[in-house]
Amino acid sequence: MSRPSPGPALTSAGRVSPCVHRLSVTAFRNYESARIETEAPAVVLTGPNGAGKTNLLEAVSFLTPGRGLRRARISEVGRAGPDGNNANWAVAAEVDGLEGTVSVGTGRDPGPEGDGRAGGEKRLVRIDGAPAKSQSALADHLAVSWLTPQMDRLFIEGASNRRRFLDRLVYTFDPEHAGRVNAYTHALRERARLLKNGTRDRAWFAALEESIAEKAVAIAAARTGLVARLNMETETGSGPFPGAELMLEGEVEADIQIRPALAVEDGLKARLEAGRRMDGGEPAPVPGPHRSDLAVRHIPKDMMAPHCSTGEQKALLIAIVLGHARLGAQETGAVPVLLLDEVAAHLDSGRRSALYDILLALGGQVWMTGTDRALFASLEGAGQFFAVEDGAVRAD
Numbered sequence: 240m241s242r243p244s245p246g247p248a249l250t251s252a253g254r255v256s257p258c259v260h261r262l263s264v265t266a267f268r269n270y271e272s273a274r275i276e277t278e279a280p281a282v283v284l285t286g287p288n289g290a291g292k293t294n295l296l297e298a299v300s301f302l303t304p305g306r307g308l309r310r311a312r313i314s315e316v317g318r319a320g321p322d323g324n325n326a327n328w329a330v331a332a333e334v335d336g337l338e339g340t341v342s343v344g345t346g347r348d349p350g351p352e353g354d355g356r357a358g359g360e361k362r363l364v365r366i367d368g369a370p371a372k373s374q375s376a377l378a379d380h381l382a383v384s385w386l387t388p389q390m391d392r393l394f395i396e397g398a399s400n401r402r403r404f405l406d407r408l409v410y411t412f413d414p415e416h417a418g419r420v421n422a423y424t425h426a427l428r429e430r431a432r433l434l435k436n437g438t439r440d441r442a443w444f445a446a447l448e449e450s451i452a453e454k455a456v457a458i459a460a461a462r463t464g465l466v467a468r469l470n471m472e473t474e475t476g477s478g479p480f481p482g483a484e485l486m487l488e489g490e491v492e493a494d495i496q497i498r499p500a501l502a503v504e505d506g507l508k509a510r511l512e513a514g515r516r517m518d519g520g521e522p523a524p525v526p527g528p529h530r531s532d533l534a535v536r537h538i539p540k541d542m543m544a545p546h547c548s549t550g551e552q553k554a555l556l557i558a559i560v561l562g563h564a565r566l567g568a569q570e571t572g573a574v575p576v577l578l579l580d581e582v583a584a585h586l587d588s589g590r591r592s593a594l595y596d597i598l599l600a601l602g603g604q605v606w607m608t609g610t611d612r613a614l615f616a617s618l619e620g621a622g623q624f625f626a627v628e629d630g631a632v633r634a635d
């Protein structure tokens with residue numbers, strides 16, 4: 240299974256793009272344990288439905304901060320035992336990362352009892368064997384971007400998934416964005432809780448509202464900046480994948496385009512204070528980036544994404560992910576590792592080979608899954624193939 244590593248992938252900018260070289264999983268989903276050596280720029284996992292292909296992509300996604308590509312609870316990821324309990328799982332890899340080659344390990348904190356019950360939802364991270372203070376340390380080494388079949392309905396379902404998608408795109412360039420969004424969400428919830436409890440502590444409210452307003456403007460500015468830069472990449476399209484225009488729909492996002500950030504922040508604070516309704520009345524809805532939306536236009540058709548066909552929506556998503564990867568190469572010299580789950584199956588053969596050519600030219604590492612090896616025929620020679628079956632994986 241192992242071949243000599245050709246070393247990290249170089250982008251056209253001459254910088255190292257992160258690459259996952261050795262991946263091992265323990266008690267992870269349907270795997271008891273598995274280990275693969277991956278050195279090619281294209282890693283292809285094939286096998287029947289339910290074999291464990293997506294689970295391996297999910298394992299790679301856990302090498303970055305957050306809840307992985309399924310947004311799973313940490314406690315549900317461990318292999319389910321006959322008693323119905325989930326084991327403590329671990330994922331480890333050698334990463335040719337943004338700061339050189341490191342060993343990265345992560346898994347569920349077993350807790351003081353070591354049996355997982357006390358660990359709950361906490362995730363531990365080790366970098367080169369040393370415990371990291373928080374998962375955010377992972378962002379120093381690896382960036383990933385993914386497309387999954389669950390995202391096929393991104394343009395037609397609720398705005399929260401689109402906001403999350405956008406925030407992940409921002410996050411690749413600005414790892415502090417996740418902390419900003421978490422702090423904002425936490426402060427909003429805390430304010431809502433105080434209002435519900437009838438708390439009258441004005442100083443407490445003022446501190447929370449100041450934090451909400453400050454984070455709201457920072458989130459809106461980060462999103463607006465990314466969308467403007469990303470549009471330069473996506474408007475031309477990528478091969479057969481259409482030009483896409485991204486548009487942010489949000490009050491604060493619009494406001495910061497025409498007024499100084501501090502004025503927007505002050506305006507938000509004033510509205511939050513006025514909307515408290517400490518007399519027991521219904522508090523006013525809070526404006527802010529938690530209500531924003533991302534709209535996407537199919538440029539060649541001049542049509543908004545929700546009106547496009549399923550295949551056209553998928554092509555738009557691919558175009559955005561490719562544009563985002565190119566932006567990474569340009570701005571940081573590093574292409575994020577791409578995890579493309581079942582993407583090939585939805586494309587005709589012309590689009591499939593065009594996609595593979597674009598991916599190889601990007602110079603980063605891509606992991607792809609599919610039920611049928613024939614879907615990846617034009618990658619023979621360039622890709623590294625693995626057969627996955629019933630929680631086991633072998634070089635193919």
Ligand SMILES: Nc1ncnc2c1ncn2[C@@H]1O[C@H](COP(=O)(O)OP(=O)(O)OP(=O)(O)O)[C@@H](O)[C@H]1O
Binds near residue numbers: 294610
């Ligand atoms: N915590 C868990 N413990 C044990 N098995 C699990 C756990 N979570 C998921 N599974 C199993 O993992 C399998 C799904 O794996 P995965 O989603 O990776 O399949 P896949 O190869 O991508 O399949 P498809 O082609 O259908 O998308 C299912 O059989 C599921 O029951």
